[in-house]
Amino acid sequence: MNIVYIVKNSPENNSEELRYSLRSLENIPHDKVILVGEKPDWARNVTHVAVAQSDTKHVNWARNMATAALSDQVSDEFLMMNDDFFIMKAVQKMPALHFGYMRDVIACYEERYPEGSDYIARMKLLYELLVAKDSHEPISYELHTPMVLSKKNVRSMYEKSNGPLYQFRTYYGNMFNVGGTAVADVKIFKDPIHNDSLFNENPLRYLQHMTFLSTTGGSFKAGVAGDYVRNSFTKKSKYEA
Numbered sequence: 001m002n003i004v005y006i007v008k009n010s011p012e013n014n015s016e017e018l019r020y021s022l023r024s025l026e027n028i029p030h031d032k033v034i035l036v037g038e039k040p041d042w043a044r045n046v047t048h049v050a051v052a053q054s055d056t057k058h059v060n061w062a063r064n065m066a067t068a069a070l071s072d073q074v075s076d077e078f079l080m081m082n083d084d085f086f087i088m089k090a091v092q093k094m095p096a097l098h099f100g101y102m103r104d105v106i107a108c109y110e111e112r113y114p115e116g117s118d119y120i121a122r123m124k125l126l127y128e129l130l131v132a133k134d135s136h137e138p139i140s141y142e143l144h145t146p147m148v149l150s151k152k153n154v155r156s157m158y159e160k161s162n163g164p165l166y167q168f169r170t171y172y173g174n175m176f177n178v179g180g181t182a183v184a185d186v187k188i189f190k191d192p193i194h195n196d197s198l199f200n201e202n203p204l205r206y207l208q209h210m211t212f213l214s215t216t217g218g219s220f221k222a223g224v225a226g227d228y229v230r231n232s233f234t235k236k237s238k239y240e241a
Contacts (some may be wrong), residue, residue, distance in 0.1 A: 001148070002075040003030045006064045007037040007083055008053045010217075015040040017220055018083035019240055023233035027087040028094065033239060034074055037064045042241040047073050062164060069154035080147050084220065086229050087146070089211045094148050096180025098173060099140035102127045122166045130174050141173035144187040144214035150176070186210060188225035190218035204228070 003025060009015050018040065025033065032047055037060065039048040051067050053060045068074050079094055099105055106127060109120050123142075130138035141147070147169060153176050157165065165171050172178070184196065188207075192200045199206040203224040207213065213225065220226035 001030060002032045002034055002078040003028075003081055003146075004034045004036055004068050004074055004078045005081045005083060006061055006068075007035045007039065008057075008060050009038040009040055010083075013217075013221065014042070015083065017215065017217075018043075020229050020233050021081065021083055021086055022239040023235070023237045024086040024088065024229075025239070026233075026237065027090045028079075029092065030079065031075065032073075034068070034071075034078075036068045036071070036074075043239060044241055045238050049073055058164060058166060061168070065154060065168065066158050069151045069158070074151060076152065077148060077150050080149050082144070082214070084214050084216070085144065085146055086213045086215075086232075087211070088207075088213050088229075088232060091211065094146050096148070096178050097141075097143055097145050097183050098178070098180045099143050099185060100182045102130070102138040102140045102170065105140040105142070123170075126167050126170060130171075134174070138170070138174050141169040141178065142167060143169070143183070143185050145183075145212045147172075186212045187214045187216070188219045188223065189216050190223050 005018065005021070007015075007018060010017070019042070022033065033045070034047045034049060035043065036049045037051045038053055039046070049067060049071050051064050068078070102123065106120065106123055109123070113120065123140075127138055149172065153172065157172060157175060188199065189195055196206070207225060207228045213229065215223070215225045215229065220229065
């Protein structure tokens, strides 16, 4: 199975998250690595599918994903990665993971962020759309973990959509009944208020139990999580100069 990264270069740190994410691929069997979007100068032994990038994150993500789904370079099924995803322990294949029922995730976000946000508003709209389409309770797939996708299914989603798919993972997971195991999200933030209380109590112990990990720019650059990733993957991979 190919691994596909959705990439916009980060010139401020020379795309260092991507470098270490590529190093973490030693922990999962895979075929080609494909960067869709941009490619840092140091990247080696990867296939690059170039896509012009804008200043808008969700526009870039949609362009890159749609291009991947149409590319002959990409296998019919592929593992979707972001440049800030890290596979911290060896796995033979990527499990299907989800965040639990959407209604519970929405309630959690509303309690944590009572001022609201565009992200929460879009989640609510998608929830209503999915409920209208199906009698089953929709599941959230908005985890910061790799996800196995089918090119055929991705093309079908874009063909049927009437506008941007802001929460692509959740739409995909429900539309194609991905199922899987409910887990807590693995994103580590620099601001402790956003993190699990168990992480804040003992960050290193918390990280040592994680199979998958994701960071923000701040927590990667100047946080315990970033140090943990760098210390876990000290050797260069074949994907870097």
